[in-house]
Amino acid sequence: MNRFAELLDRLAYEPGRNAKLRLIAEYLRSTPDPERGWALAALTGALTFKHAKGGMIRALIMERTDPALFALSYDYVGDLSETVALMWPADPGRKPKSAPTLSDVVKTLSTLGKAQLPAQIARWLDGLDEIGRWALLKLVTGGLRIGVSARLAKTAAASLGGMQPDEVEILWPGLTPPYLDLFAWLEGRAEKPSSRDPAPFRPPMLAHAAEESDLAGLEAADFMAEWKWDGIRVQAVAGHDEHGELVARLYSRTGEEITRSFPDLVEALRLPCAIDGELLIMREGRIQSFNVLQQRLNRKAVTPKLLAEFPAHLRAYDLLAHGDEDLRGHPFMERRARLEKFITKLNDQRIDLSPLIRFSSWGELTAARADPASAGADAVADAVEGVMLKRRDALYTPGRPKGPWWKWKRDPMIIDAVLMYAQRGHGKRSSYYSDYTFGVWTKGKNGEELVPVGKAYFGFTDEELIQIDRFVRRNTVDRFGPVREVAHEPKLGLVLEVAFEGLQRSTRHKSGIAMRFPRINRLRWDKPPGEADRLETLEHMLQRREHATLAASGGNYG
Amino acid sequence: MRPEDILVPTPSGVCCKPGGFHIDPTRPVEKALITHGHSDHARAGHGAVLATKETLDIMRLRYGDKFAGRTQAVAYGETLKLDGVKVSLHPAGHVLGSVQVRVECGGLRIVASGDYKDVADPTCTPFELVPCDVFITEATFGLPVFRHHDAGGEIAKLLHSVALFPERAHLVGAYTLGKAQRVMAMLRAAGHDKPIYIHGAVESITRYYQSCGIDLGQVELVRGANKAELAGHIIICPPSAMSDLWSRRFPDPVAAFASGWMRVRARARQRGVTLPLVISDHADWDGLTATITATGASEVWVTHGQEDALVHWCQTKGLKARPLDIVGYGDEEETDVTTSEAEA
Numbered sequence: 001m002n003r004f005a006e007l008l009d010r011l012a013y014e015p016g017r018n019a020k021l022r023l024i025a026e027y028l029r030s031t032p033d034p035e036r037g038w039a040l041a042a043l044t045g046a047l048t049f050k051h052a053k054g055g056m057i058r059a060l061i062m063e064r065t066d067p068a069l070f071a072l073s074y075d076y077v078g079d080l081s082e083t084v085a086l087m088w089p090a091d092p093g094r095k096p097k098s099a100p101t102l103s104d105v106v107k108t109l110s111t112l113g114k115a116q117l118p119a120q121i122a123r124w125l126d127g128l129d130e131i132g133r134w135a136l137l138k139l140v141t142g143g144l145r146i147g148v149s150a151r152l153a154k155t156a157a158a159s160l161g162g163m164q165p166d167e168v169e170i171l172w173p174g175l176t177p178p179y180l181d182l183f184a185w186l187e188g189r190a191e192k193p194s195s196r197d198p199a200p201f202r203p204p205m206l207a208h209a210a211e212e213s214d215l216a217g218l219e220a221a222d223f224m225a226e227w228k229w230d231g232i233r234v235q236a237v238a239g240h241d242e243h244g245e246l247v248a249r250l251y252s253r254t255g256e257e258i259t260r261s262f263p264d265l266v267e268a269l270r271l272p273c274a275i276d277g278e279l280l281i282m283r284e285g286r287i288q289s290f291n292v293l294q295q296r297l298n299r300k301a302v303t304p305k306l307l308a309e310f311p312a313h314l315r316a317y318d319l320l321a322h323g324d325e326d327l328r329g330h331p332f333m334e335r336r337a338r339l340e341k342f343i344t345k346l347n348d349q350r351i352d353l354s355p356l357i358r359f360s361s362w363g364e365l366t367a368a369r370a371d372p373a374s375a376g377a378d379a380v381a382d383a384v385e386g387v388m389l390k391r392r393d394a395l396y397t398p399g400r401p402k403g404p405w406w407k408w409k410r411d412p413m414i415i416d417a418v419l420m421y422a423q424r425g426h427g428k429r430s431s432y433y434s435d436y437t438f439g440v441w442t443k444g445k446n447g448e449e450l451v452p453v454g455k456a457y458f459g460f461t462d463e464e465l466i467q468i469d470r471f472v473r474r475n476t477v478d479r480f481g482p483v484r485e486v487a488h489e490p491k492l493g494l495v496l497e498v499a500f501e502g503l504q505r506s507t508r509h510k511s512g513i514a515m516r517f518p519r520i521n522r523l524r525w526d527k528p529p530g531e532a533d534r535l536e537t538l539e540h541m542l543q544r545r546e547h548a549t550l551a552a553s554g555g556n557y558g
Numbered sequence: 559m560r561p562e563d564i565l566v567p568t569p570s571g572v573c574c575k576p577g578g579f580h581i582d583p584t585r586p587v588e589k590a591l592i593t594h595g596h597s598d599h600a601r602a603g604h605g606a607v608l609a610t611k612e613t614l615d616i617m618r619l620r621y622g623d624k625f626a627g628r629t630q631a632v633a634y635g636e637t638l639k640l641d642g643v644k645v646s647l648h649p650a651g652h653v654l655g656s657v658q659v660r661v662e663c664g665g666l667r668i669v670a671s672g673d674y675k676d677v678a679d680p681t682c683t684p685f686e687l688v689p690c691d692v693f694i695t696e697a698t699f700g701l702p703v704f705r706h707h708d709a710g711g712e713i714a715k716l717l718h719s720v721a722l723f724p725e726r727a728h729l730v731g732a733y734t735l736g737k738a739q740r741v742m743a744m745l746r747a748a749g750h751d752k753p754i755y756i757h758g759a760v761e762s763i764t765r766y767y768q769s770c771g772i773d774l775g776q777v778e779l780v781r782g783a784n785k786a787e788l789a790g791h792i793i794i795c796p797p798s799a800m801s802d803l804w805s806r807r808f809p810d811p812v813a814a815f816a817s818g819w820m821r822v823r824a825r826a827r828q829r830g831v832t833l834p835l836v837i838s839d840h841a842d843w844d845g846l847t848a849t850i851t852a853t854g855a856s857e858v859w860v861t862h863g864q865e866d867a868l869v870h871w872c873q874t875k876g877l878k879a880r881p882l883d884i885v886g887y888g889d890e891e892e893t894d895v896t897t898s899e900a901e902a
Contacts, residue, residue: 006715012823013832019723026722065702066874072867073703077822086703086821130705130821424801424830431805481828482801 001128003031004039004102005135012146020148024156028183037178038102042139043153045256046177049109051142052117054080060122064089081141085133088125096127100136103178109140151254161186166203166398169255173197198239198247201255202274202320202328203398207388207405214406215362223389224332225357225365226317227372228407230290230385230502231280232297234258236314236351237321238269246272250279261302265312268350273342274321275314277354280383282313287383290516291504316343317354317388320396328396332404335396357387365389369410385501386410412499413541415440415533416524418450419494422472423483425457432465433472433484436520438496442511442535450488451511451535456498459519467523468494490530497522503542513538559664561692561857564643567882572670572694574661577643579608581659581670591645593672594656595620595735608632610647612655612770616735619762634683650674651685652839653736654767660688669853670694675838676845677706680743681736681772685849693855694882697863698840699818706818706842712835713744716792716814719833724790727808728833731797731815734760736839738794739767741816742774744837745792755780755788757795757804785809801830818842847871 007027014020024043028036041047061070061084070087077083105124112120121140125133138144154172155165157179163186174197175182184190238248248269249259259266265279281288281296296310319339320328327335336356343353357375359365365387368375372384386409394404417438425434435457439450460468471486471494478485487493499521506514513535566573571583579589586603593599593609595616600609602621607614611631618625632638634657638645647657650672658671669690676685699706720728732738738760745754753776756764761779768774780793789809799805800813815831818838826834841849846868850858857878860868865881872879 010833013826013834015832022722066870068870069702069867072864072870073701076701076864077703078824082823083703086705087701089702090705129707431801431803482830 001100001102001105001124001136002132003027004035004042005128005132007039008135008138008144008146009131011148015147017152020152021156021159024148024153025159028157028160033180033183034103034178035101037180037183038106040153040157040179041106041177042102042144043148044150046150047106047139049106050114052121052140054141056118057081057084057121057137057141060084060118060125061088081137082134084125085137086130088133091126094126096123099127099132100124105136105139106177149254150256154255157182157186161188169201169203172255173200173249173257196242198241199237199249200239201235201237201249201251201257203255204233204235204253204276205396205398205405206400207407208400208402210389210406210408212366215408220360220362220365222391222393224336224392225359225368226354226388226390227357227384228386228388228409229278229280229287229315229354230383231278231293231315234277234279234314235320236265236269236275236277236316237273239272246270261297262312263302264307265314265350268314268346268348270348271342271346272321272323273319273346275316275339275351276318276320277314277316277351280313280315281310282350283311287313287315289383290502312350314351315354316351318396331393331395332390333392369408372410384410409501412501412521413503414497414499414521415537416495416527416531417453417498418488418529418532419468419472419486419496420450420452420488421483421485422468429465432469434465434469436468436496438498439488440511440533440535440538441530448490453509453511453513453535453538454498454500454515454518456496456518456520459499459521460523464520464523488529491528493529495524495527495529495532496520497524503538505542511535511538513542559666561666561668564661564663564666565668565670565692565694567859569883572882574640574643576663577640577645577661579640579645582672589640590626591647591659592617593650593659593670594653596653596673596733599672602626606630608638610634610655610657613657615766616655616763619766634686648686648688649683651676651679651682654682654739654770654772656682658686658688660690666691668692668694669855671696671849673698673840674849675841676849677709677841679740679839680747681739681767687849687852689854691855692857692859693850693853694859694861695846695850695868696840697846697860697865697868699838699842700846700860700864700868702843702867704818704821704838704842705844706821706836706838709740709744709837710748712816712837713741713748716833716835717745717748717750719812719814720790720792723812726810726812727788727790728792729800729805729808729811729813730792730794730835731800731813731817731829731831732760732794733817733839734796735763737816737837739764739772739774740839741794741835741837742777743772746773746775750792751775752791753778755783755791755793757793757799759796759799760794780807797829850877851875 010023011020065087073087074083124136128136154168158165158168171193181193185192233253235251238246241247248266249257250262250266252258281293299306316339319335319342322338322342340353357368369387389406391404417440419436420439421437422433423435425432437452437455439452441448442451472484475487476484477487498518500515500518502516504514566575570585572581579591580587581591582593582599583590588605590604591608592613595613600617602625604626606628607626608630614629614631632647634647634649644662646660648660650656650658652673652675658669661668667690669688671694673696674685730741732741742754755778757780764777785807797815805811812833813831814833814835815829816835816837818840819825820834820836858872860881869879869881
């Protein structure tokens, strides 16, 4: 447990992806089985046991410390698990001979009754140091939240054997903790574990972003086009297990299983297949915007009410397997034809085809992309992000091969905003002010004032970063920890051209508006801040969108 | 005689009226006893300064030759008579030359501990327990969440990271007086024999430590090194330099910080630290409470830090305890005033 705790501790502070990979790989390389396997399970979210509640942890510490000292400490530290980890009284008389191993902890937790849990946790805490106790409490209360995705942990594991992460990903659904067979294979001590999984994840094929200039060199007739939906990409897979029972699963594009969050969609998968498609919310035959989908994604508990209010829908755009037949080696045209037949046969409202866009020239496609509704997209404008171009002869190749697939997004919305606050970044950017809060003008109590409307930390070049950083340092008017307030007056300040993909109402922001995917498009050194955009401009953009949404959905949903 | 008749806490420090002196005054006074060289305790402009030779040397390095009207070097354990008050200085184990001040008058013994730690430090004389009736303690880490443990483990963590990321530079933020040199000495004790690089603001104190016979191995200035050759090395700098333009000269730096504050995650994150090292020159909770008990004092005055918790603890142990509201202590660590001394 101590080594695992040290790893979690280090990961919690480390912002860099490559450094995280190195830390995890080094841990896996130097830790014996089965301990490292349980660690990999913890990092990939593959452990299942009933989590302990905060109240129980609080009760444990209250029995052991002076309540006034606990209150002062909790107030200072601000986090219950951390406070308990730090102030747990180490009594040498109670300390067990050896600290618990992660394997002990995981095995015990999966069998222990609720009544025995508090005493067991106390015994473990007695045997660990501050970092060990912190890690244990994170583990037993659920959710490590240390900025490591399952994909990252698997990538680190794959690197042990010099493998690509997708090779581990393909095997993953068939593996169980503590993954002895996986490590034996990665270390060259055994054959590759066979994937007996009836519904495995298949690494997805990804598209390159296209500019108009990319299209110039391409032949329109070689391509088919679809709408690019603003949902989340998923893989829906079903297959028969050794008992002949149908197993159906839903995966995110990174291979994380999300079956349990979408029972309404999974029950529609009644035939063996592997569908590549977009997860969306469909209400009365209308696709909803990403904002609506996000409301479902944000809820943890899957209740009947949630299922009724936010019905999940799969818009299919590719068929990777049908029955036992792998279709990935066939051209897209063929797969598309197979998909159309399959969807007809499946005959379920919750799964439909992503329609093709008819076009014979790039000009026609450009027009469709600019105005999806008039080009036959049945949905609200917000649900279409742009168009996807797929070569008719493209095989389904995992990764991001250049050429066969293009995503061509709609032009973003753009405003001119004024830089208000800047915050230092992390890692390589740690000495640069690289996170920017910007605002637009509005009439306030004291006349014209700037109100913050968003935050962006990319979109600029390294050279521009240096320029902005210099501007921030020279024009700082106040400091709050790592944040600097930058001069923002009508005649003094920096105007940022900000591009974004959408707007929504927000109670969290003073302006009442939140941007989706904002980034710095251009630096407007030429523009005086007084001429930057006003909040009314954003209000109009938002109202136009809401109006379009209302019209398209027949007025049932706002 | 009451303790308050001997030592009076005032907002600018503790004053000994019968002896005619102040201890670590935060404003200029006639006669000052200085416990150690950190800038929040040792200020320039007093009429006379009494301190250890090391503390006087450090004040001279920081403030120049005219930092006080007169100076008097006092050895550990030497007893002085100041207007009928018996005064002696005893090692506090905080930084080189740091002391506790023992004051005796009318049979009453008071110890003003300044800043102290009760654990080993290769760069200074170990803390001496001085029995007394009234103990004046600091409370920088006066909460039971602060337990520092063996600093050697933290040095091992740093060296492990250097081995794991040999292409990166490890920037260790450390207060320029005491912590910086202690970290270097501990790295040497752990067998690290590569040159250690330092920021210019750390130089004068480090050279002074070396001149006192403290072996820090090969210490080089960052100023003379190019970016590529700093990969795989440890660089010691004032904490504020880590977020400065200065840090751009290093290859993909790992930001480490050696401080007792690193025990609390939010503190480390606020500073953008990715490798927190819990190494403190102040006593932790266990050190504070054990020292208070061991002095045999029946009354405890708490000067700066987390006074509330320590006062509460004393009261639960049947000791008379009160916080002293002295303004200005603890500033060196919080704002790290010395970093403006030199950009290097």
